[in-house]
Amino acid sequence: MKLSRLYSNKPEQFEPVDFVAGLNVVMAEIRLPENRDKDTHNLGKTTLGRLLDFGFLAGRDPKFFLFKHLDLFKDFVFFLEIELQDASYVTVRRSVEEASKISFKKHQAGHQDFSALPMSEWDHQDVPFDRARDLLDGLLDLRALKPWSFRKGLGYLLRSQDDFRDVFHLRKFQAAHADWKPFLAHILGFDAPLIVQHYDKETELTQKQTTAQTIKDELGGSIEDISKIEGLLLLKQKEAEKKQKLLDAFDFRAQDKDRTKQVVDDVDERIAALNAERYSLNQNRKKILASLEEDQILFNPDEAQRMFEEAGVLFKGQIKKDFQQLIAFNKAITDERRGYLQEERTEVEAELKRINAELNALGKKRSDMLSFLSCTDVFTKYKQVSDDMVTLRADITSLERQRGFLHRLQELRTDIRALTEERGHLQTQIEADVERQNSDKSSLFSVIRLFFSEIVEEVINRKALLSVSPNKEGHLEFKAEILDESGNATSADLGHTYRKLLCIAFDMAILRAHIEDKFPRFVYHDGVFESLDDRKKENLLAVIRRYADLGLQPTITLIDSDLPVRTEKDEPVFSKDEIVVSLHDENEQGRLFKMKAW
Secondary structure, eight states: OEEEEEEESOTTTBOOEEOOSSOEEEEEEOOSGGGTTOSOOOSSHHHHHHHHHHHTTOOOOTTSHHHHTHHHHTTOEEEEEEEOTTSOEEEEEEESTTTTEEEEEEESSSSOOOTTOOGGGSSEEEEEHHHHHHHHHHHHTOGGGTTSOGGGGHHHHEEOGGGGSOSSSOTTOOSOGGGTHHHHHHHTTSOHHHHHHHHHHHHHHHHHHHHHHHHHHHHTTSOOOHHHHHHHHHHHHHHHHHHHHHHHHTOOHHHHHHHHHIIIIIIIHHHHHHHHHHHHHHHHHHHHHHHHHHTOOOOOHHHHHHHHHHHTOOOOHHHHHHHHHHHHHHHHHHHHHHHHHHHHHHHHHHHHHHHHHHHHHHHHHHHHHHHHHHOOOHHHHHHHHHHHHHHHHHHHHHHHHHHHHHHHHHHHHHHHHHHHHHHHHHHHHHHHHHHHHHHOTTSHHHHHHHHHHHHHHHHHSOOEEEEEEEOTTSOEEEEEEEBOTTSOBOSGGGSHHHHHHHHHHHHHHHHHHTTTSSOOOEEEETTTTTTOOHHHHHHHHHHHHHHHHTTOEEEEEEEGGGSOOOSSTTSOSSOTTTEEEEEESSSGGGSSBSSOOO
16 A cells, blocks of 8 residues: 545645655755744645545544634545555545545546546445445455554554654554554564453453442442351341231230340340449449549648748758659659550540440330330230331341342452453463564564664664563563663663654564565655754665665655755755655745645
C-alpha cells in the first residue's frame, strides 16, 4: 500500500498532491525575515499529514481542524487515491459536512480526478462510517496486520511532531496498554494472541476480584463462615416451624412452658450474674475513689517552719530542703499511682454503664415474658407469638441472603484461583516466547533490531538497542536506547532530537522488515531534519533515499533552513520530481490551503 494522490473538489483552494513512488518531499520556504526565528509557520506541512489521516477514515474529532473550523471547510470534499499491492488503485471520497458517509471506487490507472464523477458511478456510495472502515480494510488487504485493522498501525506511519515524544506509545494510544501493546508485539514478531489472552485474563480477574470485594462490603461485619450461617438458619427455621404449629393449633401451653423455662434458665440467671458483677464493680469503684482521696499529701514545710519558730525551735534550711525533696518524691509516686487509678476508674465506670444497659434490656424482656405468662387472653398470646414469627422470618430472610452472598463469594474465590493460575501459565508462555524471539538471530524481531541499529549508527555513528522484555506482571516493556562506545545505554535518547531519530529509525526498520509482506509501504515524518547538524542531516537523507530505493515510500517535511548545507552550491539537495509540495510564507498562495490562516 502506497500513497498515490490527494485532492479535493476545490483545486483553487487546495491544489492536488501527486505522490511519487520513492522519496516525497514537502518543502516550506521561509522568505520573510521576520518569520525565520519562529517555531511554527502554519504553512501546512503538518496539516498534510492530518489530511491523509482524514482520508484514511480517522474518527470525527471536534478538535480536528476541519471540524473545528467547519464554517471554512464544510463545502470541501477530499479524495485519497491509494495504490494497492496488485498495482491497482482505490479512491476514497469523504466530505467534511457528511464525514460519516464514505464512497469508494476501484480503478486500474493512477492519478485520476474523480471530483466531478457522478455518485452513481462510484462502486460503493455513502457507506456508513464503521462499515466503510471494514470495507477499506478489505480493499487494502494488509494481511500482515491481521487480526488488527489498517487503522491500528497508521500512528507509526503518519508521525506528526507530537508523535515523536515516544517511540512506541503514540499520542493516539491514550487508552490502556492492552489496546496497543499486543499490536506492537505482533508487528515486532512476538506471539500477540498470548499477550491478548493475558490481558483478557487479567481484566476478567480484576472484575471477579471487584465483585468479590463488593459482596464482602455488602456483608459488612456479618458472619463469613458458611457452616455457621447454615447452622443458625437451621435453628431459626426449626423454631419458626414450632411457632407456626402453635399458631395453627391455637394452643399456647407449649409456648407458656418455653417462656417459663426461658425466664428461669436464661433471663433470671443472666440478671443474677450481671447483678453480682455490678456489685463487685461498685465495690472496686468505691475503693478507687477512697484511694484517690487518701493520696493527698497534707504536710506543708512552710507551715511547719512557722509553727517551730513560734515554739522557739530552730528549723534550718537543710531540714526544710530534705522535707521538700521527700514530698516531691512521694508526689511523683502518687501522681503515677493516681494515673493508674484514674484509668481503672474509667474502665470500671464504662463496664458499669454496659451492665446497667443490659440489665435494663433484660428487665424489659423478663417483664414481657411474665406478662405473657400471666395473660389469660388467648388472642393477646396469639398476637405476641405472631410478632415473634415476624421477627423469626426476618432473621431467616437475612440469613438466607447472607448464605446466597457467601455461596456466590465462594464461587468467585474458586474462579479467582483458577484465573490466577491461568494468568500465571500465560505469563510463563509469554516469557518463553520473548526469550525465543530474542535469542533467535533469524527471528523477525532480531531482523528489525538490526535494521534499527544500522539506521541510527549510519546517522550519528552510535549503535542503538531495541529491546523487549516482560515485567514482573508479565506485560511487555519496549525500550529504544542509544549506546555509548562501550555498548552501554546512555541518556542521549532522552533529548528531543535523538528521540525523533529513534522514532524515524523504528518506523523505517519495521517497514523494511515487512517489505515482502502485505504491509504498508509508506511513512510520513514531519520536520525530519530539525535540530540535526548538517553532517547528520546528510547521513539521514542518505538512509531515507536508500530505503526508498528498496521499494518504500518515505514522505518527509522540512523548512528550507533545515536543509543540509552542500559544498557544491549549484547542486540542489532534492530534485524537482522529489518535491511534491512547495510552500512559502509570502502570501496565501504559498499555503497548503490558499486562504488566510485559521
